[in-house]
Amino acid sequence: GEDVEQSLFLSVREGDSSVINCTYTDSSSTYLYWYKQEPGAGLQLLTYIFSNMDMKQDQRLTVLLNKKDKHLSLRIADTQTGDSAIYFCAESRSGGYNKLIFGAGTRLAVHP
Amino acid sequence: DAGVIQSPRHEVTEMGQEVTLRCKPISGHDYLFWYRQTMMRGLELLIYFNNNVPIDDSGMPEDRFSAKMPNASFSTLKIQPSEPRDSAVYFCASSFLTGELFFGEGSRLTVL
Numbered sequence: 001g002e003d004v005e006q007s008l009f010l011s012v013r014e015g016d017s018s019v020i021n022c023t024y025t026d027s028s029s030t031y032l033y034w035y036k037q038e039p040g041a042g043l044q045l046l047t048y049i050f051s052n053m054d055m056k057q058d059q060r061l062t063v064l065l066n067k068k069d070k071h072l073s074l075r076i077a078d079t080q081t082g083d084s085a086i087y088f089c090a091e092s093r094s095g096g097y098n099k100l101i102f103g104a105g106t107r108l109a110v111h112p
Numbered sequence: 113d114a115g116v117i118q119s120p121r122h123e124v125t126e127m128g129q130e131v132t133l134r135c136k137p138i139s140g141h142d143y144l145f146w147y148r149q150t151m152m153r154g155l156e157l158l159i160y161f162n163n164n165v166p167i168d169d170s171g172m173p174e175d176r177f178s179a180k181m182p183n184a185s186f187s188t189l190k191i192q193p194s195e196p197r198d199s200a201v202y203f204c205a206s207s208f209l210t211g212e213l214f215f216g217e218g219s220r221l222t223v224l
Contacts, residue, residue, distance in 0.1 A: 035213075042116070042203055042215030043155075088155065099168065100213060102147075104154035 004091055004103035011109045018076040020106045022089035025070065029091040032065060033100065034074045037086040043102075046087070047074075076108075084110045116216035118204050124222045130192040133219045136185055137206030145213060146179055146189050147203040155203075161187065194223045 005023045012018045024032060030051055035043040049056045049063045049072075056063045062075040072089055086105040093101045117136040125131055137144050145160040159169040164181045172179070176195070181187040191198055201220045205213040 040217070042205070042217050043213070044215070045212045048212070099157070099160060100145075101157060102155040 004089060004101055006087075006089060006103040006106045008104060009107050009109070011111065012079050014079060014081060014110055014112050016079055018074075018079045018083070018108055018110075020074045020076075020087050020089075020108065022072040022074075022103055023070055024072060024089065024091040024103075026091050026093050026101075027067070027070065029093070031092050032063075032072050033090040033092075034061075034063065034072075035088040035090060035102070037088065037105065039085075043088060079108075079110050081110045081112075084108055116204055116206050116214050118202075118216035118219050120219055121217065122220045122222075124224065125194055126224050127195055128193045129223075130190065131194045131198075131221060131223075133189040133202050133204075133221070135187045135189070135204030135216060137187070137204070138208075138214055139185065141206035141208045141214070142184075143207045144181060144187050145203075145205040145207075146187070147205065147215075149201045149203060149218070150199075158189070191221075194221075196223045199223050 031048050033048040034046040036046045037043045047058050049065050054065050060077045064073045086107050088102045088105045090100040090102045093099045119134045142163050146158040149155045158171045159179045161181045179189045199222050201218040203215050203218045205215045207213045
């Protein structure tokens with residue numbers, strides 16, 4: 001299909017790890033992205049991974065990429081209440097860097 | 113820099129009225145994007161510009177929608193006539209080369 005797919009909701013306990021999964025469609029995507037949206041705000045870039053990598057770590061964030069299965073995941077270690085937000089994965093469509101197609105977003109709820 | 117600036121933040125209008133949404137991208141950015149966000153369809157790319165020229169408008173839903181970018185610091189998205197199904201949050205974003213999109217805070221449109 002043409003859609004970037006994500007599960008819509010994830011609930012975790014504070015201090016646990018969160019894993020948000022995404023399936024993308026364009027095998028020629030050069031970069032894959034994770035954006036975060038807090039209530040009432042626009043999206044902000046969280047992290048990205050180049051398509052020739054299979055893992056990227058950035059402090060509490062770990063991105064895993066499985067190109068064969070077109071599967072992308074975002075792991076947040078030691079999840080905090082401030083991590084509660086909607087997380088979007090995005091692919092750069094048609095091999096370009098700038099035309100981003102987003103998934104529907106995963107709403108992460110962190111509870112005590 | 114103030115970031116991407118959108119106006120109005122909220123608009124309530126009646127079916128059949130013309131709606132104009134405005135965007136000021138970040139200075140120096142050469143790509144500008146219009147996205148629409150709804151619960152049902154998630155985040156959809158409507159149109160994007162490079163150096164003020166429309167590159168891809170395949171996401172524009174129908175002829176009632178039009179977008180212009182008369183200069184590097186200003187873009188409009190117009191809906192005429194508006195319909196209730198156009199109710200959504202409309203985001204403008206800009207970028208420079210790298211694919212990191214900087215989003216505005218969005219314009220929430222309600223068509224009664």
